[in-house]
Amino acid sequence: xxxxxxxxxxxxxxxxxxxxxxxxxxxxxxxxxxxxxxxxxxxxxxxxxxxxxxxxxxxxxxxxxxxxxxxxxxxxxxxxxxxxxxxxxxxxxxxxxxxxxxxxxxxxxxxxxxxxxxxxxxxxxxxxxxxxxxxxxxxxxxxxxxxxxxxxxxxxxxxxxxxxxxxxxxxxxxxxxxxxxxxxxxxxxxxxxxxxxxxxxxxxxxxxxxxxxxxxxxxxxxxxxxxxxxxxxxxxxxxxxxxxxxxxxxxxxxxxxxxxxxxxxxxxxxxxxxxxxxxxxxxxxxxxxxxxxxxxxxxxxxxxxxxxxxxxxxxxxxxxxxx
Numbered sequence: 001x002x003x004x005x006x007x008x009x010x011x012x013x014x015x016x017x018x019x020x021x022x023x024x025x026x027x028x029x030x031x032x033x034x035x036x037x038x039x040x041x042x043x044x045x046x047x048x049x050x051x052x053x054x055x056x057x058x059x060x061x062x063x064x065x066x067x068x069x070x071x072x073x074x075x076x077x078x079x080x081x082x083x084x085x086x087x088x089x090x091x092x093x094x095x096x097x098x099x100x101x102x103x104x105x106x107x108x109x110x111x112x113x114x115x116x117x118x119x120x121x122x123x124x125x126x127x128x129x130x131x132x133x134x135x136x137x138x139x140x141x142x143x144x145x146x147x148x149x150x151x152x153x154x155x156x157x158x159x160x161x162x163x164x165x166x167x168x169x170x171x172x173x174x175x176x177x178x179x180x181x182x183x184x185x186x187x188x189x190x191x192x193x194x195x196x197x198x199x200x201x202x203x204x205x206x207x208x209x210x211x212x213x214x215x216x217x218x219x220x221x222x223x224x225x226x227x228x229x230x231x232x233x234x235x236x237x238x239x240x241x242x243x244x245x246x247x248x249x250x251x252x253x254x255x256x257x258x259x260x261x262x263x264x265x266x267x268x269x270x271x272x273x274x275x276x277x278x279x280x281x282x283x284x285x286x287x288x289x290x291x292x293x294x295x296x297x298x299x300x301x302x303x304x305x306x307x308x309x310x311x312x313x314x315x316x317x318x319x320x321x322x323x
Contacts (some may be wrong), residue, residue, distance in 0.1 A: 011170065011171060011172055012097060012171040012172065012173055012175040012190070013096070013097050014094050014095065014096050014097055014100075014175065015094070015095050015096075015097065015100050015175050015176070015177045015182070015190075016093050016094055016095075016175055016176045016177065017083075017087060017093045017094075017095055017177050017179065017180055017181065017182075018093065018176055018177060018178050018179070018180075019084070019087060019093060019179070019180040019275075020180065020272075020275060027088050027089075027091065028088070028089075030088050031085060031088035031089050034081060034084060034085055034088065034283070035085055037081070037283060037287055038077060038081045038082075038085065040287055041073065041074075041077045041081075041283075041286045041287040041290075042074060042077055042078075044287065044289075044290030044291065045070040045071070045073045045074045045077075045286065045289065045290055046070075046074060047290065047304075048066065048067065048070040048289075048290050048293065048300070049067050049070050049071060049074075051300065051303045051304065052064070052066065052067040052070075053067070055303040055306065057299065057303075058299065058300075058303055061124050061139040061144045062121070062124055062125070062128070063299075064144050064148070065117060065120055065121045065124060065144070065147075065148065066121070066293060068117055068148045068151070068152075069114070069117050069118075069121070069289065070289065070290065072110055072113055072114055072117065073285070073286035073289055073290075074286075075106070075110055076107075076110050076114075076282060076286045077283075077286050079103060079106045079107055079110065080103070080107065080180075080181050080282050080283070081283065083095065083103065083181065084180055084181070087180075095177075095182065097171075100177070100182040100187070101163060101166065101167060101182065103181060103182045104163065104166070104181075104182040104183065104184070104187065105159050105160075105163045106159075107159075107181065107182070107183070107282075108155070108158060108159030108162055108163065108184075109152075109155040109156050109158075109159040110155065111155075111258075111281075112154055112155035112158045112159065112209055112210065113151050113152050113154065113155030114254065115209075115210050115213045115214065116150070116151035116154050116155065116209075116213050117148070117151045118213070118217055118247075118250070118251050118254060118255075119212075119213035119214070119216040119217045119220075120147045120148070120151060121247055122216065122217040122220040122221060122224075122244075122247060122251065123147075123216060123220050124139060125220065125224060125243060125244040125247060126220035126221075126223055126224055127139060128243060129224050129227055129228065129240050129243065129244065130223050130224065130227045154209050157209075158205050158209050161201065161205060162184070162198070162201070162202060162205065165197070165198040165201055166184075166187065166188075166198065168193075168198075169188075169191040169192075169193040169195065169198070170191065170192045170193045171190055171191055171192065172192040173190075173192075174190060175190065176190075177190065178271065179275060179278070180275060180278070180279075181278075181282070183278070184202065185262070214255065217251060217255075221244075221248065221251075224244055227240070228240045228241055246292050246293050249292050250285070250288070250289060250292060250293075253280060253281070253284075253285055253288065254281050254285055256280075257277045257278070257280035257281045257285075258281055260273075260274070260277045261274050261277050261278050261281075
């Protein structure tokens, strides 16, 4: 490992991602598994984005936010999985100092943005179910764009502040990151500096940027469920619930895994479990989102059918022209 001597300290210039403790002979098998997940996640989320852009009747606030979420999940996959795949394939688990912090910077943007986007989507469903007469007026195109932009900007601000503070710390060894990517908790444990200031800042930023979206999401669904239960007809309740059931599944998976990873005590027993739960919101959720939203959504399935029919029609016409 290449290190830099500064004063009496040996500064770390690269990190080693320990990942999962597995047998060497399983590396190729895991590479194939995660490569399939990578391709499926990219294809599914890109398909959702293309459908929402191409199909006119999907140009609604709900699908606009879903397109943002699919774009975010695509970025998630590109930020984390390529390095993981390279580690499985080559066996080289090192990552440069700058590469580690660049990865953490983009991961930070995405995790905060996703919390904000999920709360925006829950607010959209709240207005659609609880305030249907005012929905069109309240969820204007400009307002939707502002909410989406605000989510991305919030992620950028939080990640920039935390990354700048992390770069002020001294890393003088050890350099083994006990995770499969560069995350805050494993990195902060490797610092030789006093981390009180950055821990306090991260707590404050979480209180400002992450707690309000969570509370908004929770409040929205309390109101939604209350409104649905007041509907007299069974058909009406089922129809109302179907418009938000997919989002409830995504929110439950995302916040459930985030809570376990970041809120539970970081004991040796839970460390391996934390890595598994980290896979839930970094790998499995981006893969599951297109499946959940498409398989449980009649409009998306109808859009897929129309695009397939249109493609077949155009292909048939091109064949006839050739003959």
